[in-house]
Amino acid sequence: xxxxxxxxxxxxxxxxxxxxxxxxxxxxxxxxxxxxxxxxxxxxxxxxxxxxxxxxxxxxxxxxxxxxxxxxxxxxxxxxxxxxxxxxxxxxxxxxxxxxxxxxxxxxxxxxxxxxxxxxxxxxxxxxxxxxxxxxxxxxxxxxxxxxxxxxxxxxxxxxxxxxxxxxxxxxxxxxxxxxxxxxxxxxxxxxxxxxxxxxxxxxxxxxxxxxxxxxxxxxxxxxxxxxxxxxxxxxxxxxxxxxxxxxxxxxxxxxxxxxxxxxxxxxxxxxxxxxxxxxxxxxxxxxxxx
Amino acid sequence: xxxxxxxxxxxxxxxxxxxxxxxxxxxxxxxxxxxxxxxxxxxxxxxxxxxxxxxxxxxxxxxxxxxxxxxxxxxxxxxxxxxxxxxxxxxxxxxxxxxxxxxxxxxxxxxxxxxxxxxxxxxxxxxxxxxxxxxxxxxxxxxxxxxxxxxxxxxxxxxxxxxxxxxxxxxxxxxxxxxxxxxxxxxxxxxxxxxxxxxxxxxxxxxxxxxxxxxxxxxxxxxxxxxxxxxxxxxxxxxxxxxxxxxxxxxxxxxxxxxxxxxxxxxxxxxxxxxxxxxxxxxxxxxxxxxxxxxxx
Numbered sequence: 001x002x003x004x005x006x007x008x009x010x011x012x013x014x015x016x017x018x019x020x021x022x023x024x025x026x027x028x029x030x031x032x033x034x035x036x037x038x039x040x041x042x043x044x045x046x047x048x049x050x051x052x053x054x055x056x057x058x059x060x061x062x063x064x065x066x067x068x069x070x071x072x073x074x075x076x077x078x079x080x081x082x083x084x085x086x087x088x089x090x091x092x093x094x095x096x097x098x099x100x101x102x103x104x105x106x107x108x109x110x111x112x113x114x115x116x117x118x119x120x121x122x123x124x125x126x127x128x129x130x131x132x133x134x135x136x137x138x139x140x141x142x143x144x145x146x147x148x149x150x151x152x153x154x155x156x157x158x159x160x161x162x163x164x165x166x167x168x169x170x171x172x173x174x175x176x177x178x179x180x181x182x183x184x185x186x187x188x189x190x191x192x193x194x195x196x197x198x199x200x201x202x203x204x205x206x207x208x209x210x211x212x213x214x215x216x217x218x219x220x221x222x223x224x225x226x227x228x229x230x231x232x233x234x235x236x237x238x239x240x241x242x243x244x245x246x247x248x249x250x251x252x253x254x255x256x257x258x259x260x261x262x263x264x265x266x267x268x269x270x271x272x273x274x275x276x277x278x279x280x281x282x283x284x285x286x287x288x289x290x291x
Numbered sequence: 292x293x294x295x296x297x298x299x300x301x302x303x304x305x306x307x308x309x310x311x312x313x314x315x316x317x318x319x320x321x322x323x324x325x326x327x328x329x330x331x332x333x334x335x336x337x338x339x340x341x342x343x344x345x346x347x348x349x350x351x352x353x354x355x356x357x358x359x360x361x362x363x364x365x366x367x368x369x370x371x372x373x374x375x376x377x378x379x380x381x382x383x384x385x386x387x388x389x390x391x392x393x394x395x396x397x398x399x400x401x402x403x404x405x406x407x408x409x410x411x412x413x414x415x416x417x418x419x420x421x422x423x424x425x426x427x428x429x430x431x432x433x434x435x436x437x438x439x440x441x442x443x444x445x446x447x448x449x450x451x452x453x454x455x456x457x458x459x460x461x462x463x464x465x466x467x468x469x470x471x472x473x474x475x476x477x478x479x480x481x482x483x484x485x486x487x488x489x490x491x492x493x494x495x496x497x498x499x500x501x502x503x504x505x506x507x508x509x510x511x512x513x514x515x516x517x518x519x520x521x522x523x524x525x526x527x528x529x530x531x532x533x534x535x536x537x538x539x540x541x542x543x544x545x546x547x548x549x550x551x552x553x554x555x556x557x558x559x560x561x562x563x564x565x566x567x568x569x570x571x572x573x574x575x576x577x578x579x580x581x582x583x584x585x586x587x588x
Contacts, residue, residue, distance in 0.1 A: 004411045008442055011413030015440065018372060018412075038446050058411055062368045083369065 004058030009039040014055065017066070017081050021159055022174045025068065025077035028052075052079070067177045072203040072247070073162075075219030082178045099141050100151055102133050104160070108179075111171060111202075112187050117246040119202035120170040123163075126152060170248045171202050192246070195234050196220040203247030205240075212236040215246060355393055360400070363390055367404035371416055371438060380419055380435035380513060380539070413442040419513060419538040437513075437539055444548075463505060464514050466490070468544065469553050471534055473572040480517075480532040481524040513539040546573070 004010070013035045017023070023031065029048050036043035056065050063085040070077050096104060106129045110121045121129075130148030135141045143151065152169070155161045159174040176183075176199075183191055183200060194201040195214045205221050207214035214235040216224065221242060225231040231240040355363070366389045374381045386401065387394050401416075408414050416436040440447060470486055471478040487493055492502055509515045516535045524531040550569050554561055562568075 006411060008413060008446060011411070011442055012446055014412050015414070015442070062365050062372070062407060062411060064369065064372070085365075085369075 004061060005054075006058050007039070007041075009035060009041050010055055010058060012039060013051075014059075014081075022078055022080040022172075022177075024071075025079050028079045067180075069173060069177055069199055070197070070217065070219050071173050072176070072201065072217055075217070075222075078173050078177075080174055080177045082180075084181075098135065099133060099143065102135070102141070103130060103143060103148065103151060104155065106130075106133065107155075107161070107169065108171075108175075108183075111169065112183070112190050117192065117206070118248070119246065120164070120168040120248040123152070123167040123169065126169055164248055168248060176200055176202065194220050196224055201246070204245070205242045206244050206246050207233045207236060207238065208241060208244055209233070209236055209238050212238070355396055359393070360396075360403075363393060363396070363400045364403045364407060366390075367400055368407050368411075371404065371408060371414075371436075372412065374438075380433075380437050381416065383434040383436070408438070409441060412438075413440065414438045415441055417542050419542065421538060433538065437542065439542055460505065460508075463492070463502075464509055464540070465544075465549075465552050467506075467509070467515065467534070468536060468540055469549060469556075471536060472546075472549055473553070473569060475572065475574065476535060478534045479520070479524070480534065481526075481529075483534055510537070513537040514543075515540070546570075 013032065016031055016035065017028075020027075029045070032048050032051060033043045033045075035041075052066050059065055059081075063083065065082055065084045066079055067082045068077060068079050107121060107126060110125065110129060111119055114120060127145055127148050130143040130145070130151075133141050133143060152161075152163075156163050156169075159172050161169040161175065162172045163169055180200065192201050192215045193199065194204065194217050196216055197220050199217075201215045201217055204215055204217040206216075212233060212235055214233045216234075221240075224234065225240065225242075231242065232238060233240050367386055370385065370389050371381060374385075383397075387397060390397055390400060393400070405415055408416065415438070417439040419433045419435045419437060421431050421433050467478075467483065467487075470483060474482075484493070487502060506515065506517075510517050514537045516537045518533045518535070520531040520533050522531055523529060550566055553569055554565060557565060
């Protein structure tokens with residue numbers, strides 16, 4: 001077996017990267033400089049890109065890879081350690097039980113198939129999905145609302161989904177990077193690619209012409225139209241107003257879709273004595289939060 | 292209420308635990324009850340099993356085409372890496388599942404995956420051991436594994452790497468582990484709570500959030516073990532529990548690091564002879580150190 005040719009510099013970097021899952025490129029670069037310092041290797045900003053290439057060569061033997069992309073929302077370049085063998089979700093997210101994975105797939109499906117290229121699911125709808133779960137033998141294995149709620153929090157904490165202020169779930173950069181292969185193979189036509197960067201797009205702008213296939217990330221659009229006096233679609237050349245959005249937007253913020261999340265807060269380790277009254281106080285707090 | 296504290300400048304002469312002797316008998320009974328909850332603590336040493344199946348394993352491994360073998364090794368490495376930060380340990384059964392119908396080659400694949408984990412990530416899988424009933428018996432394998440960092444400690448100790456939120460939780464863990472350590476390896480819940488309260492960690496504003504939940508997570512991650520005692524706490528209203536170092540803490544955190552940690556907390560206020568005092572406090576008067584070496588009983 002060929003070895004990776006890695007030194008402790010590489011190994012230390014990988015360990016830190018695994019713990020972070022997804023970093024902005026600036027953080028990744030900063031980490032490189034710090035790891036160089038600790039391992040007493042010379043640091044040169046210019047070498048960062050080569051360093052990542054080296055890592056990817058060594059990681060090939062375990063089918064992992066650093067991938068770069070620009071965040072769909074902020075346009076900030078990010079980098080994530082991802083699974084190149086991503087046909088199966090199970091191999092990506094081994095830490096979930098079969099039922100939990102099933103829920104994840106249901107949500108993924110609902111997000112991708114959302115009407116009108118909304119690419120998100122309201123929290124009410126997300127919880128509703130939890131009641132439809134079935135196992136391999138087609139037996140119902142519905143999650144309770146409470147379990148589903150906790151699991152949704154975990155998906156967000158693990159950076160698979162992001163949750164809007166209105167409570168709707170959409171795909172995170174981690175999902176987009178790690179599930180790339182899976183998404184493209186599974187959903188094919190449903191998946192949209194940015195006309196400029198060719199990466200999957202779930203948040204951005206679309207052409208005013210309904211039949212036109214142009215979709216642009218916000219950051220791609222601003223880069224592309226920057227020097228155009230009158231922006232036109234890169235595909236059909238009709239006028240581009242940038243007002244037709246795809247993905248999570250204000251339409252999901254309608255009050256009816258806002259589901260009140262209960263936070264498991266503050267019973268504290270010593271909360272045994274005053275359990276009942278504390279709960280009551282909590283309820284009131286929530287009412288206040290909503291107003 | 293117990294008034295010992297490790298946050299202040301007072302030192303370590305006050306470490307005789309009256310609770311220790313009174314609980315040891317009743318503890319056994321309590322722990323037996325607990326065993327049913329800890330399903331993963333199967334008391335079969337894996338090393339023994341591996342030794343007997345080794346020859347067979349090599350033979351069946353030879354029958355697997357190189358390409359498939361490569362696939363299996365990769366899968367096991369990735370499984371290990373992806374569970375590295377999960378709350379539960381990697382079970383031998385999980386590995387078997389990855390191997391599918393090549394289960395008999397497990398030992399061979401496992402060894403190859405270990406080589407690759409060391410080469411690429413500077414980590415290796417270590418079997419968690421169970422100390423059995425409150426550390427009274429010899430350690431046993433549990434068929435559960437966790438990743439251990441094998442990079443030189445001076446690389447890991449440098450504050451060069453920011454482990455983010457983990458740092459806070461690890462800080463909390465280190466504090467709790469040191470409380471336990473200087474009390475001969477066991478700490479009653481009521482004492483733990485009063486200590487945490489003294490550090491203002493139970494207040495609403497504490498950045499640790501819900502400490503009860505944090506403790507549960509640490510137990511689940513096997514950094515801590517919690518045993519039910521059969522008597523009430525000092526208030527006489529709640530059942531008393533006892534905390535010990537968990538299997539994962541024993542693997543991951545060498546005693547030396549712990550001593551260093553406590554010294555750092557004291558900083559310049561460290562009284563002379565602190566290190567000796569810590570080590571003395573960590574050993575029960577009637578038995579060996581609560582370190583990974585098997586004790587006589």
